[in-house]
Amino acid sequence: MKQSSPAYASLLLALASSTAAAAVPPLGKVEFNRDVRPILSDNCFYCHGPDQNHRKAKLRLDEREQAIEKKAIVPGKIDESELLKRLVASDPDELMPPPDSNKKLTPDQKETLKRWIQQGAEYQAHWSYVPPHTEPLPANAHPIDALVQKRLATLHVNPSPEADRRTLIRRLYFDLLGLPPSPEEVVHFLNDSAPDAYARLVEHVLASPHYGERMAQGWLDVVRFADTIGYHSDTPRNVWPYRDWVINAFNSNKPFDRFTIEQIAGDLLPDATPDTRVASAFNRLILSTEEGGAQPKDYELRMLTDRVRAIGAAWLGQTTGCAQCHDHKFDPFTARDFYSLGAFFADIKEPIIGKREEGMLLPSPQETERLAAFAEREKNMRADLEADSPERREQQKRWEQSLSSGPVDVAWSRLQPIKLYGDRGSKFTQNEEGVISVAVEGNAASDTYFVTVKTPPGLTTGLKLEAISADTLPQKGPGRSQNGTFILNQFSVKDGDKTLKIAEATATHEQKGFSAKLAVDPKSANDPKKGWATLGNELRDAALYVELEKPIEGERTLTIVLRQVAGDNQTLGKFRLSATTAPTPVRAPGVQFPPEILKTIALPEEKRSAGQQATLAKHFRAVAPEFAPTRTALADTLTAKAEFEKSLTHCLVSVSAETKRTVRIFPRGNFLDESGEVVKAALPHYLPQPKFESREPNRLDLAQWLVSKENPLTARTVMNRLWKQFFGIGLSKVLDDLGAQGEPPPNAALLDWLACEFMDSGWDMKHMVRRIVTSATYKQVSSASPQLLSNDPDNRELARQSAFRIDAELVRDNALSVAGLLVPNVGGPSAKPYQPERYWENLNFPSREYAADKGDNQYRRGLYTWWQRSFLHPSMLAFDAPSREECCAERTRSNIPQQALVLLNDPTYVEAARAFAAKILSESTGSTEDRLHWAFQRALQRNARPEELTTLQALLQKHLTAYRADLNSAEALLQTGQAPAPTNLDKPELAAWIHVARVLLNLHETITRA
């Protein structure tokens, strides 16, 4: 393209003025939003802005009347305006901004303010808080091109020509699919001479299932989707079905308003389905902790603020985080707005501290059938067990007699704990019967209980630990795990510093492989897989009997240590300790009888209440030997069902609790300060909104408001982000802040048009994508003359396209695709690509080994990579994939040595080079030169250039000579990766071609979309 230098000069001037009001606006009227607000916001609002608690001299400059009333501004009169005097004051006490603020206005900025006041000091409402509007456009023109060219005309710059077709198809594929086009697809497009060839290509791409994957990537960043909880132990949680939901939503072109509503309130919809509930996993994507000693109030606040920031980042384009502690310094967003917005989410049922629940079960149709079969079996077995008959009454009577006549377990004295302590923060309550319950807020996934007791008078020979079922525990306990089980890894008895020796341990029940003996074997004390466990449902009240090697004299203080290190809440939820002075041996009887049962049995039948009778009948069935086969069968069924359920797909979803958590404003964000006012859910006060007469609005109201046409922010925020996907930078360059400290878009009319069109089309995302990629603006070449490049390095004015490095996931997808290794299945659980050993060594509770996936899952797209927040896969990290600990609207795009190390040495890329080389040798024919062209077509959709051929032929020859002389090295190189090495190829030749292939995969052009 040809440009004259004066045109560049004016471009330079105009560009400078358009970005952050850096220079005096050119002639004409000073515009408040464009020219003045950025200066005032950055330099003055900190003390003279919306935050009333921090306001100095009771002066605010963000509102015209107040600024005039205080004489800071006298419209039209520069000599009388205090504001201007203060800017140039020589007395440091008078000077503004104060010297200690480290803020200083440039002469140009001062001049801008002066001219603004001279022209009447007109204010404007902040640009993004007024509804977007469209201006009349020339007929038949593409609106985007019309608006871009209108602005370029004022800058005297011409747009760039259209890129060639090879560039266009490559660009379109990366932008919309994240994958390179195949050589065949390129040829087809190059040879398609129909006038609508490009339009049809766009439709083809929009219909591909990979479109949803590509579009999901940015959304997963902004909602901080990850496989792990984030804080401290950073353990896994079940959320991957949400990723599938996002992909499907883009593929089915779910309107963005519905897309929003389902995520925020999919559980509250009158027509809620499993699908909309999975969408509501959005509310669960926050960070959480399992750290012992974490305080619920602290984390309740962290979770609230996390959610408010997400709404601000993903939909509103507002930075809200600062309002956790005080009113926003620059925007009208107050602390009250912050906590009121947080109150929308106070209904979500979730543990504040500790392991997340498994989540909603998402069975396939076949799995649903199996579940129904389990339920049916359970129902029948219970009915069989509970059935009443004269025969059974007779059996029960005999059983009762056998109990009342023989000696029952009387020699046990309950031990009342003197002190109770959980190493990892479990909290306890105890009743007068010596029954100890782990309090609901007990949050340790593993814990060691220390129970200090005093032994009864006489010689204590043994101890008994009863594991007691309770309605409040999962599956009625007695353990705290999902299945109601526990694993007691070690039972030890301490007398001061001394550990007492144990002669024998037996139990009324044992789970297979978890015998009582293991719990007293010191060798396996720290082995999470060794210990005593029961089947853990209501039929399995159980007790552990421990015989001491030497009896202990009476009334000694002992500490009984119950070590439970298996994790997953495999800890006791309810239990009791007793001691006996009975002569040895101390062994478990077949059953154990609670006192209330013994009491009932002692009563004549007619004196028993109906309740007592029922309890007794139930207990009889629970313990009597006659029922053992039925009991075992039922227990086995329940265990099998639980195991089956555990193996199925689960997803954390939003479930609304009947009573909401109380939300109050925490002054300075201090969760210990409960002096702040209690607030109800409310929308930010400064934005247009409906009235909710007498009711408190809920999440559904919030979601509907976000995507209502009255909301001036959402469509702009979403379109601004979308624009970045296609041009490398937003129209307003700060994607997560459309507020005062963000940037008024240089081409505001264009962003407004996009926002209006988006809403008017019924929030039709594919429509907007189609509009953008079919514009001439999108199709321009990305190369620029040095002058255009230096005048507009970031391409803010769109006089060309931009070239930029593709995202982390795409770097991987591209290499695997070129190599022919990619497994392009859409959806499914996260995948684990090769990762350096010990990369997770700093993770703990529990410590973890990373096991790379085998087979197809090894070759999934980057989007499906296991997202470990605290240690994201290092290849992803190197290419700027965010850890997703915070919402990320915009990735950085760095160029660092680690990227070279990854592409050169990560086994994923070595294996890709190997597969690519094998492909070249098996699928291309002819001379080396022909093969190189073939390889270039595959990697770059073009032929190799002469210089490239020379360099690579020399490289190939050099390596070939070396590998011919050193076959071992060639063989070693062929071993990287799981994919089988072809056996029909000459090894030194293949090894040498691997080098050519890796050069191609490492090229800047290969990882660049231009």
Add this chain to the structure above:
Amino acid sequence: MTSAFSSAYNRRAFLGKTSQGLGAVALASLLTPSRVNAAATKGVLGTLPLPQKVKRVIWLSMAGGPSHLETFDPKPKLAEMHGQPMPESFTKGQQLAQLQGQKLTCFAPQHPFEKFGKSQTEICALFPHIGSVMDEICLIRSMTTDAINHDPAHMFMNTGSQIAGRPSMGAWVTYGLGSEASDLPGFVVLTSLGKGGQNQPIAARQWSSGFLPSRYQGVQLRSKGDPVLYLGTPQGISLEQQGSDIDAINALNRHHSHLVNDPEIATRIAQYEMAFQMQASVPELMNVTGETASTLELYGCTPGDGSFAANCLLARRLAERGVRFIQLYHKDWDHHGGIKEGVALKAQEIDRACMALITDLKQRGMLESTLIVWAGEFGRTPMSQGGSGRDHHNKAMSVWMAGGGVRGGLVYGATDELGYAAVENVTTVHDLHATMLQQLGIQHESFTVKFQGLDAKLSGVEGGKVLKNILI
């Protein structure tokens, strides 16, 4: 003392000389100074507003939260009150971790204290080696922090904020000052485990560059496997072959650059050169066989054993090579129980090594240009936990500094008589950051980056204050 510049230059000369057989041609072609400069990390600050007292920082992070009461803060009164209820006047309405809502009992310091150095500073007798260099050390007994759980507390200590996504101090410093190491990252992190088994997890975000460019993120040096991730060439590819491939990649990239005029390509070429240099320089750095027997004895380490002592020796080697910010994590300080044995074990692991680092830097004339900081993420309660340990605590902790511009032998600030809260010259993490930046020649209040509408800075929105009284 060798200036950092000439030491960096020598490194290149060294690589040039020893590169025979390591792709010598490629190496030599990569090591022409003009092209090396393209990869060197420059800081954004240019001319510094303040005199630069130190060129680098070695930060010793004692992860888990060391008890000040068994290390650097003697409390005889607490010993007297052992077993008695903790007076409520101290603890009412305060933030506690696992002890929240429990009965609070005074727990005596578990080890005796002794006086060391000319200054006669009293520290725990478990640390005689640190005691022997006490006159080099400025001890702050009045440090406080905001957070009380490990993860947020580490974030606060590293980034000045409890919210993820902020740059770590090492990233801030290299962003501001760049690095003098041309063939190593400017911000290097090493971790070591303790033998007590209370090794709390540490997230990679602790050395993240947050919203700063990724090139400033900390690079972890590992003691096993590749010292830097993906540093080793693939099996079957020699370093020389790697060099040929990089030459070819760069030749093709250069050719492409002539066609499209994209400045990113020049950077890409420089980064491939830097990556290749690291493939030679990092193994050389990790190879301590050239260290004298007396040096190894000083640190008391077996090279390559991954211990804190071995990491201290590597820290010195990194400092010599011009690395700007070196952070060592040593874990296992989380003594909820068994604190008596636990701290004794930790003392064995770190006491000699800390002394050795100070002594070694001093004898090489580098101590005055280095700032060493020893700090945990929080302190521990004077109250007992479970009869043998202490809980997390954010009202009081001890940290110390040594090196350039710091007043050795000084004790700054104090806690109350039971060691519950800092009461005299109360200092904050932001103060610590502000002071560190000042020593590096950076005006902490104006060292800001625009993020989410705010002028974000390491020393916090409200701003820390430079601890002038501890500086010479």
